[in-house]
Amino acid sequence: MLASRLYSPTLREIPAEAVVISHKYMLKAGMIRKIVGGIYVYLPLAWRTLQKIEAIIREEINKTGAQEIQMPIIHPAEIWQQTGRWAVYGDEMFRLQDRHGRQYCLAPTHEEMITTLVHMDTSSYKQLPVSLYQIQNKYRDELRPRFGLMRGREFIMKDGYTFDKDWEGLDHQYQLMYDAYTRIFTRCGLHFRPVLADSGAIGGSTTHEFEALADSGEADVAYCSHCSFAANTEAVVPNTLPCSIHNEKEKELVATPGQHTIEMVCEYLHAPVAQSVKAVVYKLDDTVVLAMVRGDHEVNEVRLQNLYGAATVGMASDEDLARCGLTAGYISPIGLKRTKDFDIVVDASVMEMQDACCGGNQKDMHYIHVNPARDFGDVRVETIRMITADDVCPECGAPIVIKKGIEVGQVFKLGTKYSEALGCTYLDQNGKSQPMVMGCYGIGVSRTMAAAIEQSHDDDGIIWPAAIAPYEAVIVPANNKDEAVMAAARSLYDSFEEKSDEVVLDDRNERAGIKFKDADLIGYPVRVTIGKKWQESGNVEIRIRRTGETIEVPLGECKDKVMEILADLHAKNL
RNA sequence: CGGGGCAUAGCGCAGUUUGGUAGCGCACUUGGUUCGGGACCAAGGGGUCGCAGGUUCAAAUCCUGCUGCUCCGACCA
Numbered sequence A: 001m002l003a004s005r006l007y008s009p010t011l012r013e014i015p016a017e018a019v020v021i022s023h024k025y026m027l028k029a030g031m032i033r034k035i036v037g038g039i040y041v042y043l044p045l046a047w048r049t050l051q052k053i054e055a056i057i058r059e060e061i062n063k064t065g066a067q068e069i070q071m072p073i074i075h076p077a078e079i080w081q082q083t084g085r086w087a088v089y090g091d092e093m094f095r096l097q098d099r100h101g102r103q104y105c106l107a108p109t110h111e112e113m114i115t116t117l118v119h120m121d122t123s124s125y126k127q128l129p130v131s132l133y134q135i136q137n138k139y140r141d142e143l144r145p146r147f148g149l150m151r152g153r154e155f156i157m158k159d160g161y162t163f164d165k166d167w168e169g170l171d172h173q174y175q176l177m178y179d180a181y182t183r184i185f186t187r188c189g190l191h192f193r194p195v196l197a198d199s200g201a202i203g204g205s206t207t208h209e210f211e212a213l214a215d216s217g218e219a220d221v222a223y224c225s226h227c228s229f230a231a232n233t234e235a236v237v238p239n240t241l242p243c244s245i246h247n248e249k250e251k252e253l254v255a256t257p258g259q260h261t262i263e264m265v266c267e268y269l270h271a272p273v274a275q276s277v278k279a280v281v282y283k284l285d286d287t288v289v290l291a292m293v294r295g296d297h298e299v300n301e302v303r304l305q306n307l308y309g310a311a312t313v314g315m316a317s318d319e320d321l322a323r324c325g326l327t328a329g330y331i332s333p334i335g336l337k338r339t340k341d342f343d344i345v346v347d348a349s350v351m352e353m354q355d356a357c358c359g360g361n362q363k364d365m366h367y368i369h370v371n372p373a374r375d376f377g378d379v380r381v382e383t384i385r386m387i388t389a390d391d392v393c394p395e396c397g398a399p400i401v402i403k404k405g406i407e408v409g410q411v412f413k414l415g416t417k418y419s420e421a422l423g424c425t426y427l428d429q430n431g432k433s434q435p436m437v438m439g440c441y442g443i444g445v446s447r448t449m450a451a452a453i454e455q456s457h458d459d460d461g462i463i464w465p466a467a468i469a470p471y472e473a474v475i476v477p478a479n480n481k482d483e484a485v486m487a488a489a490r491s492l493y494d495s496f497e498e499k500s501d502e503v504v505l506d507d508r509n510e511r512a513g514i515k516f517k518d519a520d521l522i523g524y525p526v527r528v529t530i531g532k533k534w535q536e537s538g539n540v541e542i543r544i545r546r547t548g549e550t551i552e553v554p555l556g557e558c559k560d561k562v563m564e565i566l567a568d569l570h571a572k573n574l
Numbered sequence B: 001c002g003g004g005g006c007a008u009a010g011c012g013c014a015g016u017u018u019g020g021u022a023g024c025g026c027a028c029u030u031g032g033u034u035c036g037g038g039a040c041c042a043a044g045g046g047g048u049c050g051c052a053g054g055u056u057c058a059a060a061u062c063c064u065g066c067u068g069c070u071c072c073g074a075c076c077a
Helices: A021-028 A044-063 A077-083 A111-121 A167-187 A262-269 A301-307 A318-323 A417-421 A445-455 A483-494 A497-502 A512-522 A532-537 A555-571
Strands: A032-036 A039-042 A074-076 A095-097 A103-106 A130-139 A154-164 A192-196 A207-213 A219-224 A230-232 A252-255 A277-284 A287-294 A313-315 A342-347 A356-359 A365-370 A380-382 A400-415 A425-427 A433-435 A437-444 A473-477 A503-505 A526-530 A539-544 A550-554
Touching: A021 A032, A021 A445, A039 A044, A044 A130, A044 A154, A044 A167, A044 A445, A074 A077, A077 A103, A077 A111, A077 A417, A111 A130, A111 A154, A111 A417, A111 A437, A154 A167, A154 A445, A167 A192, A167 A207, A167 A400, A167 A437, A192 A219, A192 A400, A207 A219, A207 A230, A207 A445, A262 A356, A262 A365, A277 A301, A277 A318, A277 A356, A301 A313, A400 A417, A400 A445, A417 A437, A437 A445, A473 A483, A473 A512, A483 A497, A483 A503, A483 A526, A483 A532, A483 A555, A497 A503, A512 A526, A526 A555, A532 A539, A539 A555, A550 A555
Parallel strands: A192 A230, A287 A342, A342 A380, A473 A503, A473 A526
Antiparallel strands: A032 A039, A074 A103, A095 A103, A130 A154, A154 A437, A192 A207, A207 A400, A219 A230, A219 A400, A252 A365, A277 A287, A277 A313, A356 A365, A400 A437, A425 A433, A526 A539, A539 A550
């Protein structure tokens, strides 16, 4: 490719709207342009990278036995109504009508469509498993599109679905996909962790998210400093917080006038926050739920929602509190009774505590010397808190580290939720009708590109992993007016034959400085400069973008050296 | 949905307080000099000042109402 023909309008100044680095550099390097909020054009450089990511995905997913298809983006409302998600998806779904007034949506995901499809042509256990996937645009009318490609309203996704006759089959497919995803993100040069996640309101059981670790991520990832354990902080893990305190005193009601926040109470009682129990009152559909966690912990609302199978989660109103006899600021389970529309759920770590303080269930009073296991009475005990940096690894006991992650993929055991709703059944060996057991597997392709930039850049621009760089090398003649330099650059460019589609010749009639700046910004892994050094010594300069290392070689050896460097970068997934 | 901010040339911005011929830098075009880390000189092209009303002799500027964008938060396979 000749740089003079490359449609990548680079900018000197970054549009003010961009805040994260991937967005800034993709705009500046002429990779993307915004049309409206959350909707972008992919220009040639971005499109090449996306196609490289897709090629890696296809190669690895095909190895699992899955086959690629292409489903419609416009879906009829009926199939979404059958699963109830026409209503559940709400404003996040782009909806439209045809000229007859029939309702459609732009697909945010394809469970309904694929299940309808497989139902058409699959009826026997002999045909299972079925594993299909596609790569296409998805549409979600996000409340707040932001961060460029990281959260758009139109984005590229690879979505795959498996159908098995039983859970054992699903477990096998799931593992195949998990392994394939691990290979895909490794090959894309990402630093990532597969993390245990909460299955969310969608139903199903096991799920892992693939999180690219980056400060600009929106998810909190907790992972072990020693072993491979990693989880979304919303995931449910066994309680590992030990209690070193032993208390034999009976609980005692003490006056705490005006002390209605955890911090105030602990200060007043000279107790550490971790020795207090915090009450948070939620309204889950029609049930008021009193959630108790340690004073320094946070309630995991996703977990709470799943525990109660609730469609909505909100804080309880003042009326709700009054009706259930709760005094805001002084709440504890002591003396309260669970009813059909009022429940008490206590985090497992709270039940381990001894000599704690908690609300007195009357204004200006708190209990001290409380042993929840002894004093709380009839309560539901569950893990309902977020994982914290104080936790230790549930598998090896080493300290937990919490970092931000960008969710680039997710694998999910769906079960029979969609197959049952849409009648996607098969006949088993006994001629009995059974719902198929489904799994779904997604990769945010455009987000993966953005994540790669978030993880790999410097002040000058993008540092692409070689496997997904738009082009792998650029040849820069330092002076276009010098015919000998230009001829040498052209002959080097022509020598790349089998790699010719991966090399750019910067033949633009620009000064060397501009070419260097653009090369760093666009992030070609390797740059070759032919200029005065070559004229003086016959050597050209090879520079490796990632390390800044420069090597001088005779022009005749340059191509082989570049190929060697690229092969090395590819081999190391750099 | 709550709370801020913004809307003037492709990009970045000034001008709005105090109404009076629409500006600057970059980018773009032409000519010349320069040529290994975003050069310089000269001459150019490009804007119904987000939209719709209103006030006024006169509105980018004042008033009203919209719309869009954006940031923080809430939300989120």
